[in-house]
Protein backbone atom coordinates (compact mmCIF):
# COMPACT_ATOMS: atom_id res chain seq x y z
CA UNK A 1 0.00 0.00 0.00
CA UNK A 2 1.69 3.21 -1.04
CA UNK A 3 1.75 6.32 1.10
CA UNK A 4 -0.59 8.24 -1.18
CA UNK A 5 -3.44 5.81 -0.71
CA UNK A 6 -6.52 7.73 0.39
CA UNK A 7 -8.26 6.51 3.54
CA UNK A 8 -11.38 8.26 4.68
CA UNK A 9 -15.14 8.46 4.78
CA UNK A 10 -17.95 9.67 2.54
CA UNK A 11 -21.09 11.72 3.13
CA UNK A 12 -23.75 13.53 1.09
CA UNK A 13 -24.96 17.09 1.65
CA UNK A 14 -28.63 16.22 2.24
CA UNK A 15 -27.79 13.35 4.57
CA UNK A 16 -25.52 15.25 6.93
CA UNK A 17 -25.75 19.04 6.66
CA UNK A 18 -29.21 19.85 7.97
CA UNK A 19 -29.75 23.64 7.87
CA UNK A 20 -32.15 22.98 5.03
CA UNK A 21 -33.48 26.54 4.82
CA UNK A 22 -30.61 28.47 6.35
CA UNK A 23 -28.49 31.20 4.73
CA UNK A 24 -30.63 31.52 1.63
CA UNK A 25 -30.41 27.89 0.62
CA UNK A 26 -33.13 27.02 -1.91
CA UNK A 27 -35.40 24.03 -1.37
CA UNK A 28 -34.16 20.73 -2.77
CA UNK A 29 -36.26 18.02 -4.35
CA UNK A 30 -35.71 15.88 -1.23
CA UNK A 31 -36.73 18.68 1.16
CA UNK A 32 -39.90 19.11 -0.80
CA UNK A 33 -40.76 15.44 -1.19
CA UNK A 34 -40.16 14.41 2.43
CA UNK A 35 -42.03 17.43 3.78
CA UNK A 36 -44.94 16.78 1.49
CA UNK A 37 -45.09 13.06 2.34
CA UNK A 38 -44.66 13.89 6.01
CA UNK A 39 -41.76 11.46 6.33
CA UNK A 40 -38.66 11.57 8.50
CA UNK A 41 -36.37 14.07 6.85
CA UNK A 42 -32.91 15.60 6.86
CA UNK A 43 -33.94 19.07 8.09
CA UNK A 44 -31.37 18.78 10.87
CA UNK A 45 -29.68 15.44 10.06
CA UNK A 46 -26.19 15.36 11.64
CA UNK A 47 -26.06 19.17 11.76
CA UNK A 48 -22.79 19.05 9.85
CA UNK A 49 -23.56 22.58 8.69
CA UNK A 50 -22.64 23.77 12.16
CA UNK A 51 -20.36 20.95 13.28
CA UNK A 52 -18.19 20.42 10.19
CA UNK A 53 -15.07 21.58 12.02
CA UNK A 54 -15.49 19.00 14.77
CA UNK A 55 -16.26 16.30 12.17
CA UNK A 56 -13.22 17.04 10.04
CA UNK A 57 -10.99 17.27 13.11
CA UNK A 58 -12.23 13.86 14.22
CA UNK A 59 -11.47 12.43 10.79
CA UNK A 60 -7.94 13.72 11.08
CA UNK A 61 -7.53 12.47 14.65
CA UNK A 62 -8.82 9.14 13.42
CA UNK A 63 -5.86 8.89 11.02
CA UNK A 64 -7.93 9.62 7.89
CA UNK A 65 -6.33 11.64 5.10
CA UNK A 66 -9.35 12.35 2.89
CA UNK A 67 -13.04 13.29 3.04
CA UNK A 68 -15.57 12.64 0.28
CA UNK A 69 -18.56 14.98 0.44
CA UNK A 70 -21.03 16.57 -1.92
CA UNK A 71 -21.90 20.16 -2.72
CA UNK A 72 -25.56 21.06 -2.53
CA UNK A 73 -26.69 22.62 -5.81
CA UNK A 74 -29.65 24.45 -4.16
CA UNK A 75 -27.29 25.84 -1.50
CA UNK A 76 -25.03 27.29 -4.20
CA UNK A 77 -27.48 28.37 -6.91
CA UNK A 78 -30.58 30.21 -5.74
CA UNK A 79 -32.86 29.94 -8.75
CA UNK A 80 -33.12 28.70 -12.30
CA UNK A 81 -31.73 31.99 -13.56
CA UNK A 82 -28.45 30.86 -12.01
CA UNK A 83 -28.06 33.45 -9.24
CA UNK A 84 -25.16 32.49 -7.00
CA UNK A 85 -25.67 32.27 -3.22
CA UNK A 86 -22.46 33.65 -1.76
CA UNK A 87 -23.37 32.26 1.67
CA UNK A 88 -23.35 28.77 0.16
CA UNK A 89 -19.98 29.47 -1.43
CA UNK A 90 -18.73 30.67 1.94
CA UNK A 91 -19.90 27.50 3.68
CA UNK A 92 -18.07 25.17 1.30
CA UNK A 93 -15.01 27.41 1.33
CA UNK A 94 -14.92 26.99 5.12
CA UNK A 95 -15.21 23.20 4.76
CA UNK A 96 -12.38 23.15 2.22
CA UNK A 97 -10.19 25.39 4.37
CA UNK A 98 -10.85 23.14 7.36
CA UNK A 99 -9.84 20.12 5.30
CA UNK A 100 -6.61 21.87 4.42
CA UNK A 101 -5.95 22.80 8.05
CA UNK A 102 -6.27 19.13 9.05
CA UNK A 103 -4.40 17.71 6.03
CA UNK A 104 -7.52 16.11 4.64
CA UNK A 105 -7.73 15.74 0.86
CA UNK A 106 -11.21 16.71 -0.34
CA UNK A 107 -12.93 14.42 -2.84
CA UNK A 108 -15.95 16.31 -4.07
CA UNK A 109 -19.23 15.23 -5.65
CA UNK A 110 -21.21 17.83 -7.58
CA UNK A 111 -24.53 16.02 -7.36
CA UNK A 112 -25.65 13.62 -4.66
CA UNK A 113 -29.36 13.69 -5.44
CA UNK A 114 -30.49 17.03 -4.01
CA UNK A 115 -31.80 18.57 -7.22
CA UNK A 116 -33.09 22.12 -6.67
CA UNK A 117 -36.88 21.99 -6.37
CA UNK A 118 -37.12 24.95 -8.78
CA UNK A 119 -35.80 22.53 -11.43
CA UNK A 120 -38.03 19.67 -10.37
CA UNK A 121 -41.02 21.96 -10.78
CA UNK A 122 -40.25 22.33 -14.48
CA UNK A 123 -39.57 18.66 -15.14
CA UNK A 124 -36.31 17.95 -13.32
CA UNK A 125 -34.22 15.32 -15.10
CA UNK A 126 -36.94 14.94 -17.73
CA UNK A 127 -36.37 18.50 -18.88
CA UNK A 128 -33.43 18.55 -21.27
CA UNK A 129 -32.55 22.13 -20.22
CA UNK A 130 -31.44 20.81 -16.84
CA UNK A 131 -28.34 19.35 -18.53
CA UNK A 132 -27.01 22.79 -19.43
CA UNK A 133 -28.03 24.13 -16.01
CA UNK A 134 -26.03 21.35 -14.36
CA UNK A 135 -22.97 22.21 -16.44
CA UNK A 136 -23.34 25.90 -15.49
CA UNK A 137 -23.59 24.98 -11.82
CA UNK A 138 -20.49 22.80 -12.26
CA UNK A 139 -18.64 25.76 -13.77
CA UNK A 140 -19.51 27.93 -10.76
CA UNK A 141 -18.04 25.24 -8.50
CA UNK A 142 -14.88 24.85 -10.62
CA UNK A 143 -14.40 28.64 -10.58
CA UNK A 144 -14.89 29.15 -6.85
CA UNK A 145 -13.31 25.96 -5.50
CA UNK A 146 -11.02 24.82 -8.30
CA UNK A 147 -7.80 25.80 -6.53
CA UNK A 148 -8.76 23.80 -3.43
CA UNK A 149 -9.98 20.56 -5.03
CA UNK A 150 -8.12 18.10 -7.22
CA UNK A 151 -10.57 15.19 -7.21
CA UNK A 152 -14.01 15.98 -8.61
CA UNK A 153 -16.89 13.74 -9.52
CA UNK A 154 -20.00 14.74 -11.43
CA UNK A 155 -22.73 12.41 -10.21
CA UNK A 156 -23.20 10.06 -7.33
CA UNK A 157 -24.88 6.87 -8.51
CA UNK A 158 -26.95 7.77 -11.59
CA UNK A 159 -28.36 4.25 -11.62
CA UNK A 160 -29.67 4.46 -8.11
CA UNK A 161 -31.37 7.85 -8.22
CA UNK A 162 -32.74 7.38 -11.74
CA UNK A 163 -34.12 3.88 -11.24
CA UNK A 164 -35.51 4.64 -7.79
CA UNK A 165 -36.95 7.99 -8.83
CA UNK A 166 -38.43 7.09 -12.20
CA UNK A 167 -38.97 3.33 -12.30
CA UNK A 168 -39.45 2.03 -8.75
CA UNK A 169 -40.97 5.27 -7.51
CA UNK A 170 -39.69 5.09 -3.94
CA UNK A 171 -37.51 8.22 -4.33
CA UNK A 172 -38.60 11.61 -5.63
CA UNK A 173 -40.01 12.40 -8.11
CA UNK A 174 -41.74 9.04 -7.59
CA UNK A 175 -42.54 7.89 -11.13
CA UNK A 176 -43.02 4.27 -12.19
CA UNK A 177 -42.48 4.71 -15.87
CA UNK A 178 -39.92 3.03 -18.13
CA UNK A 179 -39.98 5.69 -20.86
CA UNK A 180 -39.35 8.42 -18.29
CA UNK A 181 -36.57 6.32 -16.73
CA UNK A 182 -34.79 6.14 -20.08
CA UNK A 183 -35.20 9.85 -20.71
CA UNK A 184 -33.88 10.80 -17.26
CA UNK A 185 -31.00 8.32 -17.59
CA UNK A 186 -30.01 9.82 -20.93
CA UNK A 187 -30.21 13.40 -19.65
CA UNK A 188 -28.06 12.58 -16.63
CA UNK A 189 -25.37 10.96 -18.76
CA UNK A 190 -25.48 13.84 -21.23
CA UNK A 191 -25.20 16.32 -18.33
CA UNK A 192 -22.19 14.33 -17.15
CA UNK A 193 -20.46 14.86 -20.50
CA UNK A 194 -21.32 18.59 -20.52
CA UNK A 195 -19.82 19.11 -17.06
CA UNK A 196 -16.68 17.25 -18.15
CA UNK A 197 -16.52 19.45 -21.25
CA UNK A 198 -16.61 22.56 -19.06
CA UNK A 199 -13.88 21.08 -16.86
CA UNK A 200 -11.61 20.25 -19.82
CA UNK A 201 -12.22 23.44 -21.78
CA UNK A 202 -11.68 25.57 -18.66
CA UNK A 203 -8.32 23.87 -18.03
CA UNK A 204 -9.07 23.43 -14.36
CA UNK A 205 -6.46 21.45 -12.50
CA UNK A 206 -7.10 18.01 -11.07
CA UNK A 207 -9.19 15.14 -12.36
CA UNK A 208 -12.85 14.44 -12.85
CA UNK A 209 -14.74 11.16 -12.55
CA UNK A 210 -18.12 9.68 -11.78
CA UNK A 211 -19.35 7.53 -8.88
CA UNK A 212 -21.36 4.40 -9.55
CA UNK A 213 -23.40 2.09 -7.28
CA UNK A 214 -21.52 -0.99 -8.34
CA UNK A 215 -23.14 -4.39 -8.08
CA UNK A 216 -20.95 -6.88 -9.96
CA UNK A 217 -23.12 -9.60 -11.45
CA UNK A 218 -22.77 -13.33 -10.75
CA UNK A 219 -24.83 -16.16 -12.19
CA UNK A 220 -26.24 -19.19 -10.42
CA UNK A 221 -24.64 -21.57 -12.94
CA UNK A 222 -22.71 -21.69 -16.21
CA UNK A 223 -25.62 -22.27 -18.55
CA UNK A 224 -26.16 -20.16 -21.66
CA UNK A 225 -29.51 -18.96 -20.25
CA UNK A 226 -27.82 -17.71 -17.10
CA UNK A 227 -25.10 -15.99 -19.13
CA UNK A 228 -27.73 -14.13 -21.12
CA UNK A 229 -29.49 -13.13 -17.88
CA UNK A 230 -26.14 -11.91 -16.53
CA UNK A 231 -25.64 -9.66 -19.53
CA UNK A 232 -29.09 -8.12 -19.11
CA UNK A 233 -28.43 -7.64 -15.41
CA UNK A 234 -25.01 -6.10 -16.04
CA UNK A 235 -26.47 -3.66 -18.58
CA UNK A 236 -29.22 -2.73 -16.13
CA UNK A 237 -27.03 -2.51 -13.02
CA UNK A 238 -23.71 -1.23 -14.33
CA UNK A 239 -22.95 -0.83 -18.02
CA UNK A 240 -25.27 2.01 -18.93
CA UNK A 241 -23.38 4.21 -16.51
CA UNK A 242 -19.85 2.88 -16.60
CA UNK A 243 -19.59 2.15 -20.34
CA UNK A 244 -21.14 5.52 -21.10
CA UNK A 245 -19.02 7.53 -18.67
CA UNK A 246 -15.73 5.70 -19.28
CA UNK A 247 -15.96 4.51 -22.90
CA UNK A 248 -18.38 7.13 -24.16
CA UNK A 249 -20.99 4.67 -25.43
CA UNK A 250 -24.28 3.30 -24.20
CA UNK A 251 -24.26 -0.53 -24.48
CA UNK A 252 -25.33 -1.27 -28.08
CA UNK A 253 -27.38 -4.36 -27.25
CA UNK A 254 -29.30 -2.47 -24.55
CA UNK A 255 -30.16 0.38 -26.89
CA UNK A 256 -31.13 -2.06 -29.66
CA UNK A 257 -33.43 -3.92 -27.25
CA UNK A 258 -35.11 -0.80 -25.84
CA UNK A 259 -35.55 0.81 -29.24
CA UNK A 260 -37.88 -2.03 -30.27
CA UNK A 261 -40.47 -0.91 -27.71
CA UNK A 262 -39.65 2.74 -27.00
CA UNK A 263 -39.06 5.94 -28.89
CA UNK A 264 -35.42 6.84 -28.34
CA UNK A 265 -35.27 9.75 -30.74
CA UNK A 266 -34.24 11.94 -27.80
CA UNK A 267 -30.75 10.46 -28.23
CA UNK A 268 -29.39 13.04 -30.67
CA UNK A 269 -26.29 12.20 -32.78
CA UNK A 270 -24.50 15.45 -31.89
CA UNK A 271 -25.07 14.79 -28.18
CA UNK A 272 -23.88 11.19 -28.48
CA UNK A 273 -20.70 12.55 -30.06
CA UNK A 274 -20.21 14.74 -27.01
CA UNK A 275 -20.75 11.76 -24.72
CA UNK A 276 -18.11 9.91 -26.73
CA UNK A 277 -15.67 12.81 -26.50
CA UNK A 278 -15.96 13.78 -22.84
CA UNK A 279 -15.27 10.74 -20.71
CA UNK A 280 -14.02 10.43 -17.14
CA UNK A 281 -10.45 10.35 -15.78
CA UNK A 282 -11.25 7.83 -13.05
CA UNK A 283 -14.12 5.79 -11.64
CA UNK A 284 -15.52 5.80 -8.12
CA UNK A 285 -17.26 2.57 -7.14
CA UNK A 286 -19.68 2.37 -4.23
CA UNK A 287 -19.79 -1.23 -3.16
CA UNK A 288 -22.36 -2.66 -0.77
CA UNK A 289 -23.09 -6.00 -2.44
CA UNK A 290 -23.28 -7.91 -5.71
CA UNK A 291 -26.22 -9.05 -7.87
CA UNK A 292 -26.67 -12.82 -8.12
CA UNK A 293 -29.01 -13.77 -10.96
CA UNK A 294 -30.81 -16.60 -12.68
CA UNK A 295 -32.56 -16.54 -16.02
CA UNK A 296 -36.05 -15.14 -16.34
CA UNK A 297 -38.80 -17.76 -16.38
CA UNK A 298 -42.08 -16.04 -15.66
CA UNK A 299 -43.87 -13.15 -14.00
CA UNK A 300 -44.21 -9.40 -14.30
CA UNK A 301 -41.42 -6.99 -13.42
CA UNK A 302 -41.08 -6.54 -9.66
CA UNK A 303 -38.75 -4.01 -8.11
CA UNK A 304 -39.34 -3.93 -4.37
CA UNK A 305 -37.16 -2.05 -2.03
CA UNK A 306 -36.64 -2.68 1.67
CA UNK A 307 -37.13 0.54 3.65
CA UNK A 308 -38.53 -1.15 6.74
CA UNK A 309 -35.44 -2.96 7.98
CA UNK A 310 -37.43 -6.22 8.19
CA UNK A 311 -35.64 -8.99 6.35
CA UNK A 312 -37.10 -10.45 3.19
CA UNK A 313 -38.92 -7.47 1.71
CA UNK A 314 -36.77 -6.81 -1.34
CA UNK A 315 -37.28 -8.36 -4.75
CA UNK A 316 -35.75 -7.69 -8.18
CA UNK A 317 -37.20 -9.36 -11.25
CA UNK A 318 -37.19 -7.79 -14.69
CA UNK A 319 -39.55 -9.43 -17.13
CA UNK A 320 -37.73 -11.20 -19.97
CA UNK A 321 -34.33 -10.22 -18.56
CA UNK A 322 -33.37 -11.77 -15.22
CA UNK A 323 -34.36 -12.54 -11.66
CA UNK A 324 -32.16 -11.74 -8.68
CA UNK A 325 -31.78 -14.61 -6.23
CA UNK A 326 -30.42 -14.93 -2.71
CA UNK A 327 -27.51 -17.13 -1.71
CA UNK A 328 -28.67 -18.63 1.61
CA UNK A 329 -25.10 -19.34 2.68
CA UNK A 330 -24.35 -15.60 3.08
CA UNK A 331 -25.56 -13.30 5.81
CA UNK A 332 -27.70 -10.30 5.02
CA UNK A 333 -28.37 -7.10 6.91
CA UNK A 334 -31.84 -6.31 8.26
CA UNK A 335 -32.33 -4.29 5.06
CA UNK A 336 -31.59 -7.38 2.88
CA UNK A 337 -28.09 -6.42 1.78
CA UNK A 338 -26.03 -9.58 1.26
CA UNK A 339 -22.61 -9.39 2.90
CA UNK A 340 -20.26 -10.53 0.16
CA UNK A 341 -16.71 -9.04 0.26
CA UNK A 342 -15.45 -11.29 -2.54
CA UNK A 343 -17.74 -9.33 -4.89
CA UNK A 344 -15.61 -6.24 -4.28
CA UNK A 345 -12.40 -8.02 -5.29
CA UNK A 346 -14.02 -9.55 -8.39
CA UNK A 347 -15.72 -6.29 -9.26
CA UNK A 348 -12.54 -4.23 -9.04
CA UNK A 349 -10.69 -6.74 -11.19
CA UNK A 350 -13.49 -6.70 -13.75
CA UNK A 351 -13.83 -2.90 -13.80
CA UNK A 352 -10.09 -2.37 -14.16
CA UNK A 353 -9.85 -4.92 -16.96
CA UNK A 354 -12.74 -3.29 -18.82
CA UNK A 355 -12.00 0.41 -18.35
CA UNK A 356 -8.27 0.59 -17.54
CA UNK A 357 -8.82 3.67 -15.40
CA UNK A 358 -7.82 4.45 -11.81
CA UNK A 359 -10.43 3.24 -9.34
CA UNK A 360 -11.54 4.50 -5.95
CA UNK A 361 -13.85 2.63 -3.61
CA UNK A 362 -15.99 5.68 -2.87
CA UNK A 363 -18.45 4.03 -0.47
CA UNK A 364 -18.54 0.82 1.52
CA UNK A 365 -20.22 0.18 4.83
CA UNK A 366 -22.88 -1.60 6.82
CA UNK A 367 -26.18 -0.13 7.97
CA UNK A 368 -27.56 -1.40 11.29
CA UNK A 369 -29.74 -0.41 14.24
CA UNK A 370 -27.50 0.44 17.17
CA UNK A 371 -27.90 1.44 20.78
CA UNK A 372 -25.72 4.51 20.97
CA UNK A 373 -26.57 5.34 24.57
CA UNK A 374 -23.84 3.05 25.96
CA UNK A 375 -20.43 4.48 26.86
CA UNK A 376 -18.51 2.48 24.29
CA UNK A 377 -20.31 1.24 21.18
CA UNK A 378 -18.71 -2.07 20.27
CA UNK A 379 -19.59 -2.37 16.63
CA UNK A 380 -17.50 -5.45 15.96
CA UNK A 381 -19.78 -6.37 12.99
CA UNK A 382 -18.66 -3.12 11.31
CA UNK A 383 -15.01 -3.85 12.04
CA UNK A 384 -15.36 -7.30 10.55
CA UNK A 385 -17.25 -5.90 7.52
CA UNK A 386 -14.58 -3.27 6.85
CA UNK A 387 -11.75 -5.70 7.50
CA UNK A 388 -13.05 -8.17 4.92
CA UNK A 389 -13.79 -5.53 2.30
CA UNK A 390 -10.44 -3.77 2.70
CA UNK A 391 -8.82 -7.18 2.42
CA UNK A 392 -10.70 -7.67 -0.86
CA UNK A 393 -9.22 -4.37 -2.10
CA UNK A 394 -5.71 -5.49 -1.15
CA UNK A 395 -6.28 -8.69 -3.11
CA UNK A 396 -7.44 -6.72 -6.14
CA UNK A 397 -4.34 -4.50 -5.91
CA UNK A 398 -2.15 -7.62 -5.71
CA UNK A 399 -3.85 -8.76 -8.89
CA UNK A 400 -2.73 -5.56 -10.60
CA UNK A 401 -5.68 -3.17 -10.18
CA UNK A 402 -4.96 0.52 -9.79
CA UNK A 403 -7.08 1.25 -6.71
CA UNK A 404 -6.25 4.59 -5.08
CA UNK A 405 -8.55 5.04 -2.14
CA UNK A 406 -11.14 3.66 0.25
CA UNK A 407 -14.05 5.64 1.71
CA UNK A 408 -16.16 4.12 4.42
CA UNK A 409 -19.82 5.05 4.39
CA UNK A 410 -19.87 6.89 6.69
CA UNK A 411 -17.41 8.79 8.91
CA UNK A 412 -20.29 9.68 11.27
CA UNK A 413 -23.99 8.71 11.45
CA UNK A 414 -26.27 10.30 8.89
CA UNK A 415 -29.85 10.41 7.71
CA UNK A 416 -30.47 7.39 5.43
CA UNK A 417 -32.77 8.02 2.43
CA UNK A 418 -36.31 6.95 3.36
CA UNK A 419 -34.92 4.83 6.23
CA UNK A 420 -34.38 7.71 8.60
CA UNK A 421 -31.68 7.94 11.24
CA UNK A 422 -32.22 4.47 12.73
CA UNK A 423 -30.13 2.92 9.94
CA UNK A 424 -26.66 3.82 11.11
CA UNK A 425 -23.44 3.49 9.14
CA UNK A 426 -21.09 5.79 11.03
CA UNK A 427 -17.70 5.25 12.65
CA UNK A 428 -18.77 8.03 14.99
CA UNK A 429 -22.22 7.93 16.58
CA UNK A 430 -24.47 10.95 16.34
CA UNK A 431 -27.05 11.31 19.08
CA UNK A 432 -30.05 12.45 17.06
CA UNK A 433 -32.08 12.97 20.23
CA UNK A 434 -29.55 14.89 22.26
CA UNK A 435 -28.20 17.78 20.26
CA UNK A 436 -26.33 15.73 17.64
CA UNK A 437 -23.55 14.93 20.14
CA UNK A 438 -20.69 12.85 18.64
CA UNK A 439 -19.19 9.68 20.14
CA UNK A 440 -16.59 7.48 18.40
CA UNK A 441 -17.49 3.81 18.04
CA UNK A 442 -14.95 0.97 18.33
CA UNK A 443 -14.71 0.91 14.51
CA UNK A 444 -13.36 4.48 14.54
CA UNK A 445 -10.36 3.38 16.62
CA UNK A 446 -9.93 0.19 14.61
CA UNK A 447 -9.85 2.18 11.33
CA UNK A 448 -7.25 4.53 12.79
CA UNK A 449 -5.03 1.60 13.78
CA UNK A 450 -5.53 -0.07 10.40
CA UNK A 451 -4.44 3.11 8.59
CA UNK A 452 -1.47 3.66 10.93
CA UNK A 453 -0.22 0.14 10.38
CA UNK A 454 -0.76 0.54 6.64
CA UNK A 455 -3.11 -2.39 6.48
CA UNK A 456 -1.01 -4.76 8.58
CA UNK A 457 -3.97 -5.16 10.90
CA UNK A 458 -6.01 -6.86 8.18
Ligand code: BGP
Pocket residue numbers: 012015156157160213286363367409415416417419423
Ligand atom coordinates in the same frame (compact mmCIF):
# COMPACT_ATOMS: atom_id res chain seq x y z
C1 BGP B 1 -25.59 4.81 -1.48
C2 BGP B 1 -25.75 6.31 -1.46
C3 BGP B 1 -25.59 6.93 -0.13
C4 BGP B 1 -26.04 6.12 1.05
C5 BGP B 1 -25.73 4.64 0.92
C6 BGP B 1 -26.43 3.78 1.93
O1 BGP B 1 -26.35 4.27 -2.49
O2 BGP B 1 -24.82 6.91 -2.32
O3 BGP B 1 -26.15 8.21 -0.18
O4 BGP B 1 -27.29 6.41 1.49
O5 BGP B 1 -26.05 4.15 -0.36
O6 BGP B 1 -27.75 3.56 1.52
P1 BGP B 1 -28.96 3.65 2.50
O7 BGP B 1 -28.83 4.94 3.21
O8 BGP B 1 -30.18 3.57 1.63
O9 BGP B 1 -28.85 2.46 3.38
